[in-house]
Amino acid sequence: MLKEVNATRFITPLREGGSLPGLVEADDLGTYVLKFSGAGQGRKTLVAEVVCGELARRLGFRVPSLAVVGLDPVLGLGEPDERVQELLRSSGGGNLGMDFLSGALGFDPLAFPVDAGEAGRIVWFDALVNNVDRSWRNPNLLRWRGALWLIDHGATMIWQHNWPGAEASAARPYDASDHALARFAPDVAAAAADLAPRITEDLLAEVTAEIPDAWLADEPGFATPGELRRAYARPLLARAAVIHERIQGIQGIQGSQDSEGNGGTT
Numbered sequence: 001m002l003k004e005v006n007a008t009r010f011i012t013p014l015r016e017g018g019s020l021p022g023l024v025e026a027d028d029l030g031t032y033v034l035k036f037s038g039a040g041q042g043r044k045t046l047v048a049e050v051v052c053g054e055l056a057r058r059l060g061f062r063v064p065s066l067a068v069v070g071l072d073p074v075l076g077l078g079e080p081d082e083r084v085q086e087l088l089r090s091s092g093g094g095n096l097g098m099d100f101l102s103g104a105l106g107f108d109p110l111a112f113p114v115d116a117g118e119a120g121r122i123v124w125f126d127a128l129v130n131n132v133d134r135s136w137r138n139p140n141l142l143r144w145r146g147a148l149w150l151i152d153h154g155a156t157m158i159w160q161h162n163w164p165g166a167e168a169s170a171a172r173p174y175d176a177s178d179h180a181l182a183r184f185a186p187d188v189a190a191a192a193a194d195l196a197p198r199i200t201e202d203l204l205a206e207v208t209a210e211i212p213d214a215w216l217a218d219e220p221g222f223a224t225p226g227e228l229r230r231a232y233a234r235p236l237l238a239r240a241a242v243i244h245e246r247i248q249g250i251q252g253i254q255g256s257q258d259s260e261g262n263g264g265t266t
């Protein structure tokens, strides 16, 4: 179970990203980056954060701790920005909180070298979950205490937006040509050899068990949250075994112009 806290104070909106997360203080005295349940893609973005963040953590990546943050819309009453007020109003109940890394810097690929091993692990992981939001323009990587931390996994697992087509969607290759770490000769073969065998049904059951039931309720075609949890696990399990052969657009890797007929760009 993810930690559960309640927001006690809305500090400020964070404007760097696309989705307008907020910074809040909670009743455990922690400071959290809050992803609103009432934002654009809503709770599916939050589910993606939980599945990818908790999976990455179990594979040894640095990911800020996640929590479910209860929000009373009343907290937004004094907020001058109407967009923020609207988000607060529509996000009562549980939201996704991520431990705020105070003093973290945005990752700059020109200023901070990454070794081929670490680059390979991150590119492989992003290929696994089909993360389209770790480009050099928008790396969603933070530098904190001398190390790289992964954030923002909301734009992953595109198949969750169309479950009937999920299997076909998850069989498609991953285009890494714009990836923030593409320039560091990512050793995805080594990463796959180490990480792929660790993606098991048990591990994915543990990870998907972290998704709050409320974010899984009423999904068309699924009778129970448990069924939907298994639907999240299935494409990841299938992809883990093959995705390293389907990463396109980075040096040293032959793009697979294969039978799926997807030439690369997505």
Ligand SMILES: Nc1ncnc2c1ncn2[C@@H]1O[C@H](COP(=O)(O)OP(=O)(O)O)[C@@H](O)[C@H]1O
Pocket (backbone or CB within 6 Å): 014, 016, 017, 018, 019, 020, 021, 033, 064, 098, 099, 100, 101, 102, 104, 106, 140, 142, 151, 152, 154
């Ligand atoms: N855990 C964190 N610690 C410190 N800063 C963060 C953290 N999470 C996000 N940020 C900052 O807020 C920005 C927006 O957050 P992000 O998760 O990328 O949301 P968006 O979906 O809007 O892109 C990030 O680019 C980063 O500068």
Ligand SMILES: [Mg+2]
Pocket (backbone or CB within 6 Å): 017, 018, 140, 152
């Ligand atoms: Mg972002």
